[in-house]
Amino acid sequence: xxxxxxxxxxxxxxxxxxxxxxxxxxxxxxxxxxxxxxxxxxxxxxxxxxxxxxxxxxxxxxxxxxxxxxxxxxxxxxxxxxxxxxxxxxxxxxxxxxxxxxxxxxxxxxxxxxxxxxxxxxxxxxxxxxxxxxxxxxxxxxxxxxxxxxxxxxxxxxxxxxxxxxxxxxxxxxxxxxxxxxxxxxxxxxxxxxxxxxxxxxxxxxxxxxxxxxxxxxxxxxxxxxxxxxxxxxxxxxxxxxxxxxxxxxxxxxxxxxxxxxxxxxxxxxxxx
Amino acid sequence: xxxxxxxxxxxxxxxxxxxxxxxxxxxxxxxxxxxxxxxxxxxxxxxxxxxxxxxxxxxxxxxxxxxxxxxxxxxxxxxxxxxxxxxxxxxxxxxxxxxxxxxxxxxxxxxxxxxxxxxxxxxxxxxxxxxxxxxxxxxxxxxxxxxxxxxxxxxxxxxxxxxxxxxxxxxxxxxxxxxxxxxxxxxxxxxxxxxxxxxxxxxxxxxxxxxxxxxxxxxxxxxxxxxxxxxxxxxxxxxxxxxxxxxxxxxxxxxxxxxxxxxxxxxxxxxxxxxxxxxxxxxxxxxxxxx
Numbered sequence: 001x002x003x004x005x006x007x008x009x010x011x012x013x014x015x016x017x018x019x020x021x022x023x024x025x026x027x028x029x030x031x032x033x034x035x036x037x038x039x040x041x042x043x044x045x046x047x048x049x050x051x052x053x054x055x056x057x058x059x060x061x062x063x064x065x066x067x068x069x070x071x072x073x074x075x076x077x078x079x080x081x082x083x084x085x086x087x088x089x090x091x092x093x094x095x096x097x098x099x100x101x102x103x104x105x106x107x108x109x110x111x112x113x114x115x116x117x118x119x120x121x122x123x124x125x126x127x128x129x130x131x132x133x134x135x136x137x138x139x140x141x142x143x144x145x146x147x148x149x150x151x152x153x154x155x156x157x158x159x160x161x162x163x164x165x166x167x168x169x170x171x172x173x174x175x176x177x178x179x180x181x182x183x184x185x186x187x188x189x190x191x192x193x194x195x196x197x198x199x200x201x202x203x204x205x206x207x208x209x210x211x212x213x214x215x216x217x218x219x220x221x222x223x224x225x226x227x228x229x230x231x232x233x234x235x236x237x238x239x240x241x242x243x244x245x246x247x248x249x250x251x252x253x254x255x256x257x258x259x260x261x262x263x264x265x266x267x268x269x270x271x272x273x
Numbered sequence: 274x275x276x277x278x279x280x281x282x283x284x285x286x287x288x289x290x291x292x293x294x295x296x297x298x299x300x301x302x303x304x305x306x307x308x309x310x311x312x313x314x315x316x317x318x319x320x321x322x323x324x325x326x327x328x329x330x331x332x333x334x335x336x337x338x339x340x341x342x343x344x345x346x347x348x349x350x351x352x353x354x355x356x357x358x359x360x361x362x363x364x365x366x367x368x369x370x371x372x373x374x375x376x377x378x379x380x381x382x383x384x385x386x387x388x389x390x391x392x393x394x395x396x397x398x399x400x401x402x403x404x405x406x407x408x409x410x411x412x413x414x415x416x417x418x419x420x421x422x423x424x425x426x427x428x429x430x431x432x433x434x435x436x437x438x439x440x441x442x443x444x445x446x447x448x449x450x451x452x453x454x455x456x457x458x459x460x461x462x463x464x465x466x467x468x469x470x471x472x473x474x475x476x477x478x479x480x481x482x483x484x485x486x487x488x489x490x491x492x493x494x495x496x497x498x499x500x501x502x503x504x505x506x507x508x509x510x511x512x513x514x515x516x517x518x519x520x521x522x523x524x525x526x527x528x529x530x531x532x533x534x535x536x537x538x539x540x541x542x543x544x545x546x547x548x549x550x551x552x553x554x555x556x557x558x559x560x561x562x563x564x
Contacts, residue, residue, distance in 0.1 A: 052443050073445040080443045091312060091436050092493045101433050105444040111429035137491040157444065 003066030005030045005161055005192035010060035011050050013043075020046040022215045023060065028194065033187050035203045035223065036196040038213035039236050044196040045083075047213065048163050051194070052078060064161065072161070076105040079154025081147060083165040089139035095149050096134040099124055102157035124156035128182060144175020151182060161192045168199040180206045200227060283516045291405045296508040296526060298417045299469040300478060304504035305424050306462050307483030308496045309455060313435045316480045317367060318352075321374035322456065323463040323475040325351035327381025330397055330467065335388060341416055341464045348460030351377055378472070400471030400523030402512065413465050420461045423454075425497075431455060432493055469508075470523035477527040478504065485534045488541045507533050 008026040012019075021043045028034050038044050049055045050062055053069035064072035072078050079102070102124070103117040113121075125131045128148040133141060141149060147167050154162045164183075168176050176199070183193055183206065197203070203210055203223045210226035212219040212235040219226055219234070226232075283289040310319045326344035333343030351373055358369040385394045396404065405413075424431070430451055433441050438448035459479070466475040482504035486496040511526030518525070542552075 052439070054439065054442055070445070073443060076444055078443045080440055082437065082439060086439070088312070088436065092487065092491045092496060093432070093436060094492065097493070098436075101437070101440060102444075104429065104433060104446070110426050153440070 003063070004028055005032070005065060006051060006194065007063040007066075008047065008051065008060070009063070011047075011057045011062060012059040013046050013050060013055060013057050015046075019215060021050065021057070024213070024216050025060075026211060026217050026220060028192060028209075030192055031187050031190045032208045033183060033193045033195065033206060035207040035210040036194060036213055037198075037200065037203070037210060037226070037232075037235060038196075042213045042235070043215045044213055045165065048080075048165060048194075048196065051163065052080065074105075076157050077160045079151075079157050079159030079162040081150040081154065081162065081164040081167060084143070084146065084170055086165070087138075087146075089146070091138065093138055094135050095125070095130060095138055095141065095152075096121060098138055098149055099134075099152045099156050102153035102155070102159075105157065120156045120158075121152075124152040127155055128152040129178070142172075142175065143170040144172060144179060147171060147175070147179055148182065151179070151186075155186070160190065162186065162194070164193065164195045166196055166198065168197055168202055176202060200232075203227060279517075280513070283513065288403055288405070289512070289516065291407070291410050292402045292522065293509055293512055295405045295410055295413050296402060296469050296512055297505045298413055299466045300482070300504040300508035300526075301501040302417045302421050302424075302462050303466050303475070303478035304482035304486075304501040305421060305497060306458060307479050307481070307504075308486065308493070308500050309431050309435050309483075310459070310479055311483040311487055312493075313455075315455075315459075316476075317370050318456075319459060319479040320476040321355065321370045322348045322351055322459050323466070323479060324374045324472055325377040326460060326463050326467075327378050327397065327472050328384055329381075330464070331381050331384040331388060331394055334394060335384075340412070340467070341461060344464040344467075345457065345460045347377060348456065348463070352456055381472075396471070397467055398471050398473060399521070400467070400469050400474065402469055402515075402522040402526075405468060409468055413468055416461055417465045420458050420465065424458060427451075427454065428497065470526055474523055474527045477530060478508075481527075481530045481534050482507075485530075485537050488537050503533060504530065 004027045006026065006028040008024055010023045010025055011021050012023050013021040024043065024047060026047075036044050036047065046055070050057055051064070051069065053062065053073065062069055064077065069078070099121045100113060100117065103113065103120060104111050107113065107117065122131065122134075125134055128151055130141075130145060130148055130152060133145065133149075138146065138149060147164075151162070151164075162183075167179060171179065180202065183195075187193055187208075195207070204227070207223050209221060210223040211217055212226055212231060214235050219231055284293075307319075310316055326347050329343030329345070329347030330340045331343075332338075333340050354373045355366070355369045358364055358372065359366045364372070382398075385398075388394060430441075430446065431454070433446070434448055434451035434455070438451075441448045441451065462479070463472075463475050466478050470478060482500040483496065485503055486500035489499055490496055507529040508526045511529035512522055514520065514529065515522040515525035
């Protein structure tokens, strides 16, 4: 257990000419929930892909429990909850079918489900309170239920680490609370959780720690500290954009869209405290 | 007895029996594959590969190798070229597909024009359902059964690949390998269907059944039953039509499939007038029970 659950060590990734990650480093301990904050184009998705081993970094390395990611993948250790836009919600699969996909790593050549697999899927659905919706086509769930279905897939898989890409986008407050509670339970059971999110005011309730990402890890610490206005300004480029980056930076337009949201969240926080 | 006579009369000719067997088999294999193609959005890829195999088939004919081998080689060449053009230039994927497959198809036509014994090869283009020989039938049977078996045995992995390749990767499978498997099966299936409807119309058999089934169900496992059933029935019906109307058999098969798609498109239970009313009534009943 001395190895960190996730170790990202000086990882650099280019897409053609574009620098997506610039010597990013991050170490995350077991059973922690970590929020990954950064504007669009800051490299959040790239960092996820690097952790899963979907892209080979140009430099640096990623270790999961001290081993290369390929080993963790084979063991079924990595659960992934995709961003809503990345899912074809019209796909003719039921909630149960999707959760069953978490069991494929445990199954034989044709992935024929055993009784144990069915039980695992049922238990996972109970856990996320979707057992009554098992037969529904996935597109016919609400925003929050959709997210929980994918979390259930990770549970059925037996993942010891879960990566969630924007889990609160298009999710109402009540579902957000349900998901938060669920993730806290999973972490209490020993699951390490990394969440990329725009939803800053959910962070203090949800996360043990937070990371500010702007192609490199600018800051990693307790959420209250990371969410300080001056620190957020750093990640969302209020300063950095003007000083260091050319105007045609691909993330520039998105940054404009994000900034008002950050402001709103900050005023909320101050109001609460 | 009238209808029975209509159904039985063509079967008194051996060539009709062979035609019906070949078509039904090709229709079933193509339809199963089409379920994944329409969901991944690979219809254009199906079009491309089924055309691009032509030079491979012609070359295989010239050197006396199995058609399937030539087809597989050229399917691979086509997919590689498409990837290269897309990734190393500013040309978008659909344009890359269009450029590569038409060029390869044209190469095939040129090869046919310089190869003696053109009659045989021209059949590859438009199909020659009524001239299916015993060896042809055996080849279609072997290739068809192999493709069908792989598709069915690996159906869950292929569906995972179609739905969420990232998850496939995360649990230690290789999306790249699954994609390659599907493309290989596409090439193999194209060869199976060449005989029936010809290169030009293969793509219809590779898209229409899957699209039709997709409009009828929300369960992929049911699509895998509905698509081949509809496709086989349509194909056999198409052959009967062509027999009695004295029209081109391959084209008639595709036309029948297209007509059934149109009917499903208009009256499918999920989209048609009756279907939506039934669903509403069911929901009301469920609500009443919940209270």
